[in-house]
Amino acid sequence: MLLIHCPYCEEDRSELEFRWAGEAHIARPENIAAISDEEFAEYFFLRNNEKGLTYERWRHIHGCGRFFNAARDTVSDRFLTTYKAGMPKQLLPETGASEKTVETYEATEGDAR
Amino acid sequence: MVDSGADLANRTSPLSGFHGGSSTVRLEAAPPAERISLRCRAEDVAALSSALGVDLPVRPKTSASANGRSALWLGPDEWLVIAEENGGLMQAAKNSGALHSATDVSHRNTAILVSGRGAAAAINAGCPQDLSLKVFPVGACSRTVFGKVEIVLLRTGEDAFRVEVWRSFSDYAFGLLAEGAQDAAV
Numbered sequence: 330m331l332l333i334h335c336p337y338c339e340e341d342r343s344e345l346e347f348r349w350a351g352e353a354h355i356a357r358p359e360n361i362a363a364i365s366d367e368e369f370a371e372y373f374f375l376r377n378n379e380k381g382l383t384y385e386r387w388r389h390i391h392g393c394g395r396f397f398n399a400a401r402d403t404v405s406d407r408f409l410t411t412y413k414a415g416m417p418k419q420l421l422p423e424t425g426a427s428e429k430t431v432e433t434y435e436a437t438e439g440d441a442r
Numbered sequence: 443m444v445d446s447g448a449d450l451a452n453r454t455s456p457l458s459g460f461h462g463g464s465s466t467v468r469l470e471a472a473p474p475a476e477r478i479s480l481r482c483r484a485e486d487v488a489a490l491s492s493a494l495g496v497d498l499p500v501r502p503k504t505s506a507s508a509n510g511r512s513a514l515w516l517g518p519d520e521w522l523v524i525a526e527e528n529g530g531l532m533q534a535a536k537n538s539g540a541l542h543s544a545t546d547v548s549h550r551n552t553a554i555l556v557s558g559r560g561a562a563a564a565i566n567a568g569c570p571q572d573l574s575l576k577v578f579p580v581g582a583c584s585r586t587v588f589g590k591v592e593i594v595l596l597r598t599g600e601d602a603f604r605v606e607v608w609r610s611f612s613d614y615a616f617g618l619l620a621e622g623a624q625d626a627a628v
Contacts, residue, residue, distance in 0.1 A: 330570065337502065338502045338503065338584075340502065340503070342570075342586075343587075345570050345587050346570070346586060391585060391586060391587045391592050392517075392584065392585055392586065393502070393516065393517035393518065393520070394517045394585075395517060395518065
């Protein structure tokens with residue numbers, strides 16, 4: 330079970346209390362009625378879906394109820410840091426290939442089959 | 443006179459008649475209580491605290507009790523205030539004169555009192571939180587999960603907890619607690 334640090338409860342809590350809430354730091358265009366369809370689609374639908382370091386919103390829905398931001402490595406599934414909503418993006422060194430990507434069943438099992 | 447049946451419409455507790463527990467855990471339905479879900483800004487906490495007669499806690503996972511009322515910290519601007527039945531919480535909050543949101547949830551919730559030396563183990567049957575006295579001391583409270591339902595957990599003593607649960611989930615919560623109580627006694 331993953332433990333996630335809630336910046337509002339100031340404590341590590343079980344993943345069961347949390348919900349993922351999409352990519353973080355997406356600002357709504359201030360002139361939303363004026364932008365083109367392509368620009369709207371870019372803002373509204375298109376997400377980076379990056380492999381490695383990503384910035385996401387999470388919600389401590391079965392706890393304090395607050396949304397917060399998290400930096401997470403999608404390869405290792407590790408939470409690198411969490412911080413309160415409204416705070417600027419917490420820049421971290423790009424870890425990218427720090428964890429070896431496992432693509433196949435055979436690669437995870439090795440000689441243990 | 444024709445009996446209209448009106449005097450037969452007695453209110454029953456969702457957990458009336460339930461019983462369970464084991465040699466180390468005692469489970470009982472809590473008596474009816476008045477509860478409000480209270481939200482307000484940080485600058486209005488003092489006014490609402492004095493109007494309610496209990497200091498709203500501002501530290502995570504803490505609660506305060508005074509004058510027969512308990513205030514449980516649920517979030518940075520959210521509290522669950524519990525009083526005895528007909529405690530006048532809504533009127534007290536209104537009298538504060540401060541901007542706030544108070545919703546009467548007295549009948550949305552019901553509570554189960556869990557006590558005995560296996561109480562923490564019984565709750566941990568469905569709750570992932572660390573309930574050791576060091577991390578979850580007497581007076582600590584938290585909204586969390588219990589199996590498939592959401593609960594608000596309050597530690598009222600070293601071996602005693604109050605589990606606040608929505609009334610429609612109370613059947614499930616009581617059943618899972620009874621299972622946990624059996625396991626805790628093994």
